Amino acid sequence: MTVSDATPPSDSILRFTGVSLGYGDFTVLRDISLDVRRGQVVAMMGGSGSGKTTLLRGATGQIRAQAGVIEVFGNDLARTSESQLRSLRQRMGVLFQQGALFTDLNVFENVAFPLREHTRLPEAEILQRVLDKLDAVGLRAAAHLGISEISGGMARRVALARAIVLEPELILYDEPFAGLDPISMGITAQLIRDLTDRLHCASVLITHDVQESFSIADMVCIVGQGKMLAAGTPADLSSSDNAYIQQFIQGKPDGPIAFHYPATPAFDAWLDQSARRK
Numbered sequence: 001m002t003v004s005d006a007t008p009p010s011d012s013i014l015r016f017t018g019v020s021l022g023y024g025d026f027t028v029l030r031d032i033s034l035d036v037r038r039g040q041v042v043a044m045m046g047g048s049g050s051g052k053t054t055l056l057r058g059a060t061g062q063i064r065a066q067a068g069v070i071e072v073f074g075n076d077l078a079r080t081s082e083s084q085l086r087s088l089r090q091r092m093g094v095l096f097q098q099g100a101l102f103t104d105l106n107v108f109e110n111v112a113f114p115l116r117e118h119t120r121l122p123e124a125e126i127l128q129r130v131l132d133k134l135d136a137v138g139l140r141a142a143a144h145l146g147i148s149e150i151s152g153g154m155a156r157r158v159a160l161a162r163a164i165v166l167e168p169e170l171i172l173y174d175e176p177f178a179g180l181d182p183i184s185m186g187i188t189a190q191l192i193r194d195l196t197d198r199l200h201c202a203s204v205l206i207t208h209d210v211q212e213s214f215s216i217a218d219m220v221c222i223v224g225q226g227k228m229l230a231a232g233t234p235a236d237l238s239s240s241d242n243a244y245i246q247q248f249i250q251g252k253p254d255g256p257i258a259f260h261y262p263a264t265p266a267f268d269a270w271l272d273q274s275a276r277r278k
């Protein structure tokens, strides 16, 4: 199988079909089906440890599906070689929560870095593209500043500009609103929506923030209890009478979502062994 350059006509960017994901013998999520299309913002929500990061790892091919099929830009990840996977990843932008910037490079050079690594564009073109992306995150006039001269919120936006500089078709965000004040949260949410529309890409975000994600998402997925509990538009989920979904949306402390991390066979074995040592 070859890695196709063109997106399939269906405009499907990321598709999970009956996917199980986990680590070794441990399955975190079962039977996940999901279709993310060009132009969509999709929010992945769920309690702590429910498997959101595991889903992102599946999408980037960091972990392989235990069952089912994961397709990125129409390519089945189980059938891609390491080099094909690398070229698929070049079409994705990933923004980690700690999107670490290079402290010895200024803002401009941080954003230019992927262009210098992966393209042979002339300097004039690099200048144009980097300033364009910095403009998109409102930091064009900060291009010359050192990383120590910008605030934490600005650093997050520089990391975002860097994640989009290769004009990815899929952008994955790991908790883009974490640690931001309410105004910056609103600005970041709008930025994600605008970039998705402008680049005509797809954006998948892991988030705990119901208000911000519901304001921009085309689809919200809630994972928990080892499966996809719900997927639908923000309006669908808001009107759902499922107790788990309502507890999640309203952030209620009491309800079906457990506070305790569930015991696993590995924990029982560890406890057994620890008790025997005493």
Ligand SMILES: Nc1ncnc2c1ncn2[C@@H]1O[C@H](COP(=O)(O)OP(=O)(O)OP(=O)(O)O)[C@@H](O)[C@H]1O
Pocket: 023, 026, 028, 046, 047, 048, 049, 050, 051, 052, 053, 054, 055
């Ligand atoms: N590398 C790993 N090896 C083994 N188990 C792992 C690994 N990474 C995560 N897990 C387990 O997988 C489950 C899901 O973890 P994951 O990080 O996907 O959750 P999450 O929904 O992103 O959580 P949070 O919101 O707290 O970041 C947890 O039970 C976790 O202990």
